[in-house]
Amino acid sequence: MTDDRHDERPDRPAWAVVPTMPWSRVQPSERRDTGTATSGQRQREYLPDEDEDSDDREAREEYRRRDEYREREDTEEEGGYRPRRAAPEEDQVDHLGRRRAPDPDGQRGRTAEAERDDDRERESTVRVPHAPNAAYPFGAEASVSGPPAAPTSPAVVALPEPAVGDPEQALAAAKIGYDPVTLHELPDNIYELFRIRESLSSKIDGANDNPSRARLLGLRAVVSRIVGDLRPALSDAKMALVHAEATGQLRRISVAQSRLANVLVRLGQLDEADRLFTQANSPELPDRLRAAIHHYAGKCAFEQDRYIEACQHFEKALELRRDGDPELVAATEIALDALFSRVAERGWGPYPRTRDEILQTHQPPIPTFDDHVDRWGYRDAAGGWPVGPQFADVQPFRDGVAWVRPVGIETWGLIDEHGRLLIDPRVGFLGVGSFSDGMAWVSRDGLGGWVAIDKAGRMVIAAGFDDVRPFRRGIALVRRAGKWGAIERNGRLAVQFAFDTFATGLTDGRYIDGFTDEGLAVVEVGGRKGVIDRAGRVLVPLAYPAIVIHPIAFLFTDGSHRWGAIARNGAPLINPVHASRNSLTAELESLLADARPML
Numbered sequence: 001m002t003d004d005r006h007d008e009r010p011d012r013p014a015w016a017v018v019p020t021m022p023w024s025r026v027q028p029s030e031r032r033d034t035g036t037a038t039s040g041q042r043q044r045e046y047l048p049d050e051d052e053d054s055d056d057r058e059a060r061e062e063y064r065r066r067d068e069y070r071e072r073e074d075t076e077e078e079g080g081y082r083p084r085r086a087a088p089e090e091d092q093v094d095h096l097g098r099r100r101a102p103d104p105d106g107q108r109g110r111t112a113e114a115e116r117d118d119d120r121e122r123e124s125t126v127r128v129p130h131a132p133n134a135a136y137p138f139g140a141e142a143s144v145s146g147p148p149a150a151p152t153s154p155a156v157v158a159l160p161e162p163a164v165g166d167p168e169q170a171l172a173a174a175k176i177g178y179d180p181v182t183l184h185e186l187p188d189n190i191y192e193l194f195r196i197r198e199s200l201s202s203k204i205d206g207a208n209d210n211p212s213r214a215r216l217l218g219l220r221a222v223v224s225r226i227v228g229d230l231r232p233a234l235s236d237a238k239m240a241l242v243h244a245e246a247t248g249q250l251r252r253i254s255v256a257q258s259r260l261a262n263v264l265v266r267l268g269q270l271d272e273a274d275r276l277f278t279q280a281n282s283p284e285l286p287d288r289l290r291a292a293i294h295h296y297a298g299k300c301a302f303e304q305d306r307y308i309e310a311c312q313h314f315e316k317a318l319e320l321r322r323d324g325d326p327e328l329v330a331a332t333e334i335a336l337d338a339l340f341s342r343v344a345e346r347g348w349g350p351y352p353r354t355r356d357e358i359l360q361t362h363q364p365p366i367p368t369f370d371d372h373v374d375r376w377g378y379r380d381a382a383g384g385w386p387v388g389p390q391f392a393d394v395q396p397f398r399d400g401v402a403w404v405r406p407v408g409i410e411t412w413g414l415i416d417e418h419g420r421l422l423i424d425p426r427v428g429f430l431g432v433g434s435f436s437d438g439m440a441w442v443s444r445d446g447l448g449g450w451v452a453i454d455k456a457g458r459m460v461i462a463a464g465f466d467d468v469r470p471f472r473r474g475i476a477l478v479r480r481a482g483k484w485g486a487i488e489r490n491g492r493l494a495v496q497f498a499f500d501t502f503a504t505g506l507t508d509g510r511y512i513d514g515f516t517d518e519g520l521a522v523v524e525v526g527g528r529k530g531v532i533d534r535a536g537r538v539l540v541p542l543a544y545p546a547i548v549i550h551p552i553a554f555l556f557t558d559g560s561h562r563w564g565a566i567a568r569n570g571a572p573l574i575n576p577v578h579a580s581r582n583s584l585t586a587e588l589e590s591l592l593a594d595a596r597p598m599l
Contacts, residue, residue, distance in 0.1 A: 167196045167197075167199035167200045167203065167219075168200075168215075168216075168219060170192070170196050170199070171193075171196050171200075171219060171222070171223065174187060174188075174189075174192060174193065174196070175187070175188040175189070176188070176226070178331055178334050178335075180334055180337065180338055181338060183299050183302060183334070183335055183338055184266075185226045187226055187227070190227055193223050193226060193227050194227065196223055197220055197223045197224065197227075200216055200219055200220045200223065201220065203216050204216045204217060204220065210243040210244070210246040210247045211243075211247050211249070211252065213239075213240070213243045214240050214241075214243035214244035214246075214247065214252050214256055215240075215252070217236045217237075217239050217240035217243065218236070218237065218240035218244075218255065218256050218259045220232075220236045221233045221234075221236035221237035221240060221259050221260070221263060222259055222262075224236060225262060225263050225266055230263060230266055230267055233263045233266075234260075234263050234264075234267065237256070237259050237260035237262075237263045238260060240256045240259065240260070241253070241256040241257060241260050243256075244256035244257075248519065249518065250282060250284060250285070250516075250517045250518045251285060251286075251289070251518075251551070253280075254280040254281070254282060254285055254289065254293070255280075255289070257276045257277075257279055257280035258276065258277060258280045258292070258293050258296060260276055261273040261274075261276035261277045261280070261296065261297075261300065262296055264276070265296075265299065265300050265303060270300060270303055270304050273300050274297070274300055274301075274358045275358060275359055275360070277293060277296065277297035277300060278297070278355055278358045278359055279359070280293055281293045281294065281297070282517060283506070283508050283510065284506060284516055284517055284518065284549075284551060285551050286551040286552055286589070287320045287321065287589060288320075288321060288325060288589065289551075290320055291316075291317040291318075291320035291321040291325065291328060292317070292328065294313045294314070294316045294317040294320070295313065295314065295317040295328060295331065295332055295335070297313045298310040298311070298312075298313030298314040298317065298332075298335060299335060301313060302335065302338070302339060302342070304349075305342070305346060305349045305350075306349050306350055306352070306353075307339055307342060307343050307346075307347075307348050307349045308348050308349065308350075308351060308352050309350075309352040309353065310335075310339055311336070311339060312352055314332050314335055314336050314339070317332050318332055363380075363381055364378075364396075364397035364400070364402075364417055365378035365379055365380045365386050365387060365397065365417060366378065366379060366380075366396065366397075367394045367395070367396055367402075368385075368389070369389070370389035373389050373390075375389035375390050375391060375392070375407070376389060376390075376391045376392070376393060376394040376404075377389030377390060377391065377394075378394070378397070378402070378417075386417060386418060386419065387415065387417075387418075387419040388419075390406075390407075391404045391405060391406055391407070392405050392406060392407045392408070392409075393405040395432075395434065396434075397417060398434040398435050398436065399434075399435035399436060399437075399438065399455075400416060400417060400435075400455075401414050401415065401416055401417075401422060401435055401455055402414070402415055402417075403432045403434075404425075405425065406425055409425050409426070410430065411425045411426070411427070411428050411429055411430055412425055412429050412430075412432045413425030413426075413427075414455065414457075422455055422456065422457070423453075423455075423456075423457045427457065428444055429442040429443065429444060430443065430444060430445055430446040431443035431444075431445070431446030431447070431450070433450075433468065433470055434470055435455065436470045436471045436472065437471040437472075437473075437474060437489060438454055438455065439452045439453065439454055439460055439461075439471055439489060440452065440453060440470075441468040441470070441476075448464065448465075448466050448467075449464035449465075450464060450465045450466075450467070450468045450478075451463070451464055452471075452476075460489070460491070461487065461491045463491070465478040465479060465480055466479045466480055466481070466482075467479040469513050469514055470513070471489060472512075472513070472514045472515065473515065473517065473519075474488060474489050475487070475488055475489075475494055475514065475515060475534055476514070477502055477513070477514050478497075479497070480497050481497065483497035483498055483499060483500070484497065484498075484499045484500070484501060484502055484523075485497040485498065485499070486514070486515070486521075486534070486536075494534060494535060494536060495532065495534075495535075495536040496536060498525070499523040499524060499525055500524050500525050500526070501523070501524050502514060502521050502522070502523055502524075503522050503523070503524055503529065504516060504520070504521045504522045504549065505522060505547075505548040505549070506548060506549055507548055507549070507550045507551075507555065507581070507585060515534055516549060519533050519534040520532075520533060520539070520549055521533075521534075522547055522548070522549065523542065524542070525542050526542075527545070528542045528543055528544065528545070529542060529544050529545070529546065529547045529556075530542035530543065530544070530547065531547065531549070531554055539554075539568075539570055540554050540556070540566055540570060544556040544557060544558070545557050545558075545559070545561075548581070550565070550585065550588060552568065552588065553565040553566060553567055553568060553573055553574075553588055554566045554567075554568070555581060555584060555585075556576070557576065558576040560576075562576040562577055562578060562579065563576060563578040563579070563580065563581050563583075563584040564576030564577065564578070564584070565584060565588060573588075573591075574587060574588070
């Protein structure tokens with residue numbers, strides 16, 4: 001890259017343009033000590049020889065002054081920040097070639113201390129940061145020509161601000177590097193990020209719906225975090241999560257949780273950041289987003305010197321995106337290099353934590369059979385018996401309670417983790433289901449007539465059903481007259497009894513008994529499958545032999561067992577031409593537009 005400032009240089013040395021003047025106007029002044037010469041050298045250099053006549057001394061002083069001016073210009077040129085200037089007029093410079101402040105009173109002969117005061121005032125009022133460039137990514141100070149501002153009001157220099165188009169696209173295209181030691185983001189042009197943030201603020205002012213505000217506030221939080229404004233970043237990230245949760249959309253919530261966690265990492269609130277990363281990383285998300293969450297969760301573990309755990313996150317990120325995201329792979333490889341350097345100095349640190357340990361999930365006592373008394377009880381992690389072995393049969397604790405069957409009784413009772421009886425077994429429930437969302441299904445004969453009760457035994461949903469499934473996120477599957485529907489916790493029928501079965505399969509191979517976290521379910525009638533939401537709306541017609549839910553689409557097979565894809569809005573996305581589901585998934589990943597999901 002060329003520097004056009006060199007084009008302004010004259011053909012002759014800068015000092016050669018200084019006009020001549022009578023030597024009588026040259027005012028003697030003490031030369032400032034730079035500390036680079038010994039005291040003897042300084043005396044010999046600065047003090048005139050007593051045998052010299054006045055003309056010789058004046059000539060020597062003139063040449064010394066010119067040489068020092070040239071040296072100072074060369075030093076500034078090497079720094080790369082100040083344009084080479086022509087030498088100032090003789091009556092406007094001091095003995096070192098520095099430009100004097102206007103002197104309306106005609107006074108010269110300033111003391112060295114007064115000159116230094118002028119220098120400090122000048123530096124404080126006319127130096128502004130340079131825009132970052134390849135050689136100086138964080139910017140540097142540059143001189144601004146012009147008269148200094150008054151001491152009582154600091155100078156304000158307006159930098160040119162090129163227009164930013166769409167701030168979201170500009171942010172996605174921004175070049176972000178990483179510090180190889182701290183792993184913090186390093187923008188190539190921090191001023192561009194400031195302009196992007198201003199544009200995002202304008203868009204936020206005009207956004208009135210939850211999805212838009214969740215997205216834009218989250219992006220502004222990202223920019224504020226990268227430029228180091230952590231308090232505004234925290235405020236924006238929290239509000240973005242509130243709006244994302246109001247949408248009920250898993251993907252938006254996960255992105256908002258991850259963005260908030262990144263801010264908390266920079267603020268040192270690492271436990272809460274760990275919790276948010278763990279909650280955000282759902283297997284129902286696209287691999288690209290999951291890989292990004294693993295990457296940032298690894299950086300959070302890195303901050304805590306948990307290098308085994310960090311290494312596991314980084315390796316998972318590479319496993320998910322090794323062939324499809326060069327930028328994430330490169331960032332993760334930088335993180336691994338930094339991790340191994342730390343390990344060489346400090347060791348591997350603690351063993352990795354489990355999900356329950358990170359979330360600080362309460363661990364209830366577990367059912368344990370005592371061979372000595374031939375009875376079931378519950379033991380805790382310390383080996384104690386909070387509920388002693390006394391039952392003929394027990395079920396695991398769910399939602400803080402567990403069903404137990406005493407010896408000699410065929411019906412079930414309910415206890416809490418301390419063994420207190422909540423529902424007497426003599427009430428007569430032969431069939432019981434685990435509690436979830438504070439409710440459980442029970443039946444007196446275990447065959448039908450299922451009703452929902454709370455933990456005090458009060459009946460919440462009295463309509464008896466032929467078969468039921470546990471509540472999940474406030475909704476449960478129920479069957480009546482051979483057809484399945486869904487009911488909410490308040491007893492309102494959410495999905496009519498119209499389906500032969502619910503068969504909700506995910507692309508990772510899991511099957512869910514009901515609706516996904518996003519509120520979707522695969523239903524079947526007469527061997528043909530489709531997709532509905534929690535309100536019973538049909539999103540994909542029941543017309544396919546097989547269908548599974550992908551994070552961004554619905555995958556289906558045709559009559560020839562070829563795989564294709566339907567968009568979430570029901571529109572055709574990929575024709576059924578793939579022989580396997582894996583090849584179809586690979587093509588879907590290539591279509592994703594969010595190459596940088598955290599941005």
